[in-house]
Amino acid sequence: MPGHWWQTLRAHLEPVPVADPLWRRALVACPLARRLDPERQQRLRKLAALFLARKQFHALAGAVLDDYWRLLIAMQACLPALHQGTASLRGWREVLVYPGEFKVRRSHHDGHAGGATEGGEAPDGEATERGPLVLSLADVQLDLEQPWDGYNVVVHEMAHKLDMLDGPPDGVPPLVDIPRRRWIEQFQLACARLANASRDCPDNPIDRYAAESASEYFAVVSELHYSQPSLLRQAEPAIAALLEAFYGRSPAEGCEPPGFCRSR
Template sequence: MPGRWWRSLRVRFEPPPIADSLWRRALAGCPLARRLDPERQARLRQLATVFLARKNFHALAGAVLDDYWRLLIAMQACLPALQQGAASLRGWREILIYPGEFKVRRSHHDDRAGLVTDGDEVRVGEAWERGPLVLSLADVQLDLEQPWDGYNVVVHEMAHKLDMLDGPPDGVPPLVQIPRRRWIEQFQLAYDRLVNTPPDGHTSPIDHYATESASEYFAVVSELHYSQPALLREAEPAIADLLEAFYGRSPAEGCEPPGFRRSR
């Protein structure tokens, strides 16, 4: 029989459970989580409990957060980490929530002219290496309302977080059962195919924004895995196979309307 000391230690280090009523409400509001089988739903609930205990949410610029919205964000953030486990949540603690789009200051270096210029970029999400996850609450809500449209800002930024577990983002997250060489070769081939497609002749379901970098390509196709896996498999079957091996079977299988994509 555990003594009082052991019970007090468990209370201190075990995260508080998610109330049943809150979990049921959030599950009803998150189509991706709702379509998981019972076993994966149970694991998602456990992982979301850990996530909420480890991460600090900060509502900025008038954004309003309550336990329901924190849980909805945690559930979507934990979906890409579900197969990797709680260890994949390491290395960062803060989540910054804006009510809508936000601006970030960026420096651009022109190699030919040798000039550096600063400017503002409008974002709906951002992930910093060993830093915060930054999200637009309006876009999180839109993704919940339109789950099969090819986009999910939380999944996109969490893909970056997984990518950065072993260093700067390069489109290659830590791999356990997937051969690293196979991943790099297949992603490079797919990335090159997209880069070599002119934007005005773009017909791929993979948003041309993915050509920004190998890291952005991984994040964009991760969104498709969770929202339009059939279109991803049609366009890049090898990438679809690798993402299914990495993330597990998509909860969107059989749900996404063919060919529909929201404008980025």
């Protein structure tokens, strides 16, 4: 008779499928998943079940999580991983969920003064190498209600997770069938264009926050790929093409309203 270790390993490799009523309910609430073709929906369902089996969810600061909300988070987290496969979920184990924005304390080293100071900020998501995926439940809910507005916190943080699969974040995730040099060159050029653009330019859908680093640029344009691909294509056609090759065709094609992007 198989021991406990074998049962645990089997559950890890062959997770319990998502029940039909729960899947149908979550599919109604998640437009990004609902617009996938049936074949990709089935792959997403299996990958989400694997995500739920491998990741430990923790509700913090009064957040309330049930199977429905865990599945909605898993579905959105697995969308960027759908084209990459199960291996793209490796390297971390926990999902921390706060009810809203959460306080993060960061240390900043001052090389000239030889010391470190700490500052606080209140993000709506965070991802660190081998650390947890941290999310604001309020922002997850808003993204489900406004799926075509240029913003998706789960996609943003999962892009960081994909970026960190091969080391510290640098805006270059592990690539298959995409020339690494081409990726780096096009992203460097696009990030420089954004950094040098006039701050009062209203026509660029890419949030200026993306210019902070190559890693943030990749995460921000990943959000646009899943929520406003046509605007991304107008602003940066080479980046849009690379992301389509990396993630697959966006489920938002033909849905997003023209010219609208929720600001951070």
